[in-house]
């Protein structure tokens with residue numbers, strides 16, 4: 001299946017603004033991140049902590065809904081889903 | 093609501109065609125809380141003063157330091173060591189003699205927030221940390237006040253208008269804040285984001301346009317890209333639960 005991925009801020013240095021990713025049916029957000037990190041290894045520093053877990057402040061929206069409020073990294077993906085990745089800004 | 097004077101009409105000559113005299117009067121009758129007098133706070137307060145908001149309460153407990161001057165446009169080199177809100181009040185009054193400025197040398201805490209939002213119509217986020225932003229967000233929902241969130245990091249920035257009863261709260265939009273600490277910031281980024289925040293405040297007070305409600309602007313000055321993404325409520329959120337937009 002194909003999903004669309006949008007990236008913002010620092011992640012934009014390693015990913016296109018919007019890209020279509022071919023991924024096997026039944027994949028989760030975790031599978032998608034694994035695939036993205038394989039394609040662009042420096043992404044790991046931005047997305048994952050030392051234990052390889054997602055940095056919790058990186059917002060991941062599936063079709064506009066934060067995966068924190070769905071099933072986290074286990075959130076399932078379907079054909080045509082739009083996944084947006086953005087680390088929020090904090091300064092003022 | 094009293095009419096604008098002749099001198100006020102002259103001052104706002106170039107924007108009354110946009111806002112109407114009624115819109116301009118609404119701004120004059122509105123009080124904003126500018127929470128923070130740093131990078132975003134400087135720009136927001138300045139833009140509010142220029143636009144003709146009647147009252148600005150500006151809150152910050154810091155003094156001006158040399159490394160503020162790359163982005164905190166209200167301050168000059170000679171202001172080193174002075175309280176930011178005192179300098180800010182002087183500069184804002186110089187810009188707009190009709191403005192009532194209330195400088196408050198305080199830190200935003202759960203204890204101080206009640207007094208800070210008293211009599212306020214719009215809260216503008218000029219904070220540099222999420223602990224304080226969440227306090228403002230809670231006060232906005234408690235007092236039913238719009239809260240215009242803005243944050244920056246380097247060339248990047250974000251803005252969203254949080255409106256109790258209509259939109260998700262900040263806890264829903266940013267459930268896990270980035271790690272605390274100083275981030276690199278450019279004056280141009282706070283100029284961009286702060287200006288957009290005040291545009292939101294002007295729209296909310298005058299009723300013009302469509303606020304960035306339930307949406308967040310993500311600005312990337314490095315790539316020259318802007319995107320507006322939808323933001324949705326956590327169905328289990330107890331702050332905006334039942335008052336936020338339907339998921």
Ligand SMILES: [Zn+2]
Pocket residue numbers: 260261262263264325326329330331332333336
């Ligand atoms: Zn909420």
